[in-house]
Amino acid sequence: MAAPQVLVVDDEPDILDLLGISLRRMGSNCRTAASLREARDRLQEQAYDLCLTDMRLPDGNGIELVRYAQKRFPDMPTAVITAYGSMDAAVEAMKAGAFDFIAKPLEIEELRNVVGQALKMGPENAIDRRSRDVLLGDSGAMRKIRGMIVKLARSQAPVYIQGPSGTGKELVARLIHEKGPRRDGPFVPVNCGAIPSELMESEFFGHKKGSFTGAHADRKGLFQTAAGGTLFLDEVAELPLPMQVKLLRAIQEKRIRPVGASQEVPVDVRILSATHQDLTRRVAQGEFREDLYYRLNVIPLNIPPLRERPEDIPPLIDHLLGKMVGDDPELRPRLTLDAIRALQRHPFDGNVRELENILERALTLADEGVIDVPDLHLPDRGDTAAAGQANGGLAEPEPEEGFELEDYLADLERTAIQRALAKTNGNKTAAAGLLGISFRSLRYKLKKLEME
Template identity: 55%
Template sequence: MKTSPRQKVLIVDDEPDIRELLEITLGRMKLDTFSARNVGEARGLLAQEAFDLCLTDMRLPDGTGMELVQYIQQRYPQVPVAMITAYGSLEVAINALKAGAFDFLTKPVDLLRLRELVSSALRLPPTGAASTALDRRLLGDSLPMRSLRRQVDKLARSQAPVYISGESGSGKELVARLIHDQGPRANQSFVPVNCGAIPSELMESEFFGHRKGSFSGAIEDKPGLFQVAHGGTLFLDEVADLPLAMQVKLLRAIQEKAVRSVGGQQETVVDVRILCATHKDLDAEVAAGRFRQDLYYRLNVIELRVPPLRERRDDIELLAGNVLKRLAAGSGLPAARLHPQALDALKNYRFPGNVRELENMLERAHTLCENKQIETGDLRLADGNCSAEPGAPDLTQIDNLEDYLENIERKLILQALEETRWNRTAAAQRLNLSFRSMRYRLKKLGLD
């Protein structure tokens, strides 16, 4: 019976004791190791052997580990690199992640953490293997989308925290899920959480879990989101909505890689990759004092911007066709067709709700259209065409002021509900309304 070849790991460190420790640990994992004392020896070995992973110290006699990360990124992009840094050198570690390192370890090396890192890195798919799946799920052939797919493919091969910025409805959660699905944690949990939808008094319990009897209503032990996501990815959507008190606790959990449940006496080690997103401007939130700067730096190691739909109008026809096919498959009926004028109207619309708005619009039009053809009127575009920036209303077009204002109120409330996945408490907070006021408006507008 033919055995598969053992995977190879390159160890780069000028300290013999560290090299020996790593060689013994990885040898017990049934891995072949090759050691180098400096950058020059490492380059020579890279030219001779095909490695599956490189572990490198930061400070080397003839250069730095950062130089080696950059060299491997350029010459051998299929080889993940993990940086070993002195304890407390967080800034160095973050710079290494930005340069393309897979992950980092701090000295003294924790052997359990080392084995987890190595196992995770060796599960990475070959470079470029994710491209076909990305093409199927991130639809669009526009320049912004081609660039986004390349970045997702690259970030999936790292453990760096990623801040996904973009407008509501642009597909930030889909991008986060793709980063998870194409990476080494794909077989573990992807746990999404809308930070704006959790009542502030329940946040600590939701994130870190609680012990039975720790507070009124805690009738049994419950794991938190960090524990559920252990080994996988925790996606913090609308992270800017976290209150400051919770931001402090989240920062500590990320730094220490451990959490303590409410009512618990000991901390539990957790291994999660953090991805986060918000439609708000996090820089502005930091400047306004609503978001902690130290947490911002831990979450925003790498920023990935998801383009709004109006920046990729060439993709609208493909996206619309895909939505209509999906609707037809769900109803068991032939797919509706877009009249050319309706397609032109979509391409000229501003789409403040982005892809989510397009999907909702087509679902409504698919239901209401006749003869399986969607006309411009079936789309019910706001003001017919929103390609221009909104200005003052045309008073000659307003027959009844109360109806006009009620229509605006309905649109804003519906938008807030869609952005918060119809969580009324979160939608009320977004509109700066009390829950009682929100409930009254929903009843008045017939949206209850």
């Protein structure tokens, strides 16, 4: 296999020498250029697997070269070398299409990480992962998102994924990871709202033995666990302000300090983040740091709610039913045309998660392998009072910030099961009869709702 070809663009002879020696030790062939014009000439002379360019050049800047390379050589990753503390320039370069950035003073380990990740993007290393792409939908919005995922996978830029709960933000993040050069590394998702504030620093950065009560051994944090891969920060809006400061530094410097440690350690992770909240409003209210917002939101990706793309519902139905009953046509039920149209008219405040819950319930209640409108048990939006009585007098939900439809529906099922078990003195077979479901379905729901 031929050695990778790397072009280094910088007007400082010492930097060129350092990079040349380091790259050759990594098994790469290195050519150099000292100006923007010379770099363009080198790119015309032969193909390169990677271009490293300084931001400041005698006749222009590195961002101009990034844009030129993106237009003429889109398959070649370009990384920029920035002066210490020039994160704004690094962010601008990544928005222009740069693969990643390296801060001065140069550190060999960081250079090795960036070069290693970039060289995995070559055509000879590309892997067709279309069989794993389960981001379904025929709408223009979903086709656009699938195209964006392919582009975003070729970068190391932070991506901010925004969309309502249940739209598949984690799936999008996972696909960006799987289609990129970090695919062989770990994908580490973390729900920022689920970590107690007093444990956050230890969870993210790790700790040393004896650093606090209960620290009986050294422990790696999420950043080190995700080394060489991707760290997905879900519900990032839930981070408390003190932790936001520490996260900002970790992203900017690519270094962390475990709790109780005397020195920082380098980290090699890509950051993807998501939330269902409006981060712009949170910034305006002083609840989220503006500087961290702009570091996370280098490239925004918006996932529209399911109600805005009803044409995506049929393929989603087919996929979800396949997950529930498998591919056996004897087991898979058929939805009537009226049932599909009813689902396409439904507002789906819980998005794909709500659709999955509806189908799961219908699968239990439907007869003879056919799901019709009554089996869906969609709420009658024209008669909320009657619906409240049908729910045993439970109050109708008032969706507002923080409302989770999936949790609300689970509470309804839990209440109905508890009442049925109370009426039958705990006899599950009789309770299943009262609920109009099979004993097996009741056992499944008891396990799912953690009632056993």
